[in-house]
Amino acid sequence: MPKKICFAVSTLTQIESLIELRKSKSKSSIILIKYFLIKGFGVEWLRSLINYINKKYKTHNIKFFVDSGYDQGLSILLTQENIDYIKLKNDKIILNKINQIAKKNKVLLNPTFDVVDLTKIKNMQKKLK
Numbered sequence: 001m002p003k004k005i006c007f008a009v010s011t012l013t014q015i016e017s018l019i020e021l022r023k024s025k026s027k028s029s030i031i032l033i034k035y036f037l038i039k040g041f042g043v044e045w046l047r048s049l050i051n052y053i054n055k056k057y058k059t060h061n062i063k064f065f066v067d068s069g070y071d072q073g074l075s076i077l078l079t080q081e082n083i084d085y086i087k088l089k090n091d092k093i094i095l096n097k098i099n100q101i102a103k104k105n106k107v108l109l110n111p112t113f114d115v116v117d118l119t120k121i122k123n124m125q126k127k128l129k
Contacts, residue, residue, distance in 0.1 A: 064084055
């Protein structure tokens with residue numbers, strides 16, 4: 001079974017253009033939000049971004065994959081926000097404890113995706129086709 005594709009974005013315009021391009025071809029998209037964006041803007045910004053995107057594109061199923069780096073506290077906050085997928089780098093003991101919290105909130109911890117970094121691509125339309 002092939003891995004799912006995840007798209008790394010850094011701006012709202014990239015998210016909107018990605019969804020517009022993928023709306024006709026597929027029913028769902030997975031968007032990766034990198035650690036430095038969450039650390040800089042905060043969890044409230046992420047919550048408002050998710051609400052905005054879900055209201056604007058109701059017919060398209062959008063899931064968010066958030067990188068929390070080595071920050072365990074941020075990963076626990078993200079599980080409470082019911083983010084779909086969380087990436088956490090840490091030792092085995094802490095990963096097991098946070099995975100228990102994630103299972104209760106129905107959040108998948110450290111899934112394997114093929115990541116396409118759209119921040120480095122200039123012409124997104126050609127690359128996605």
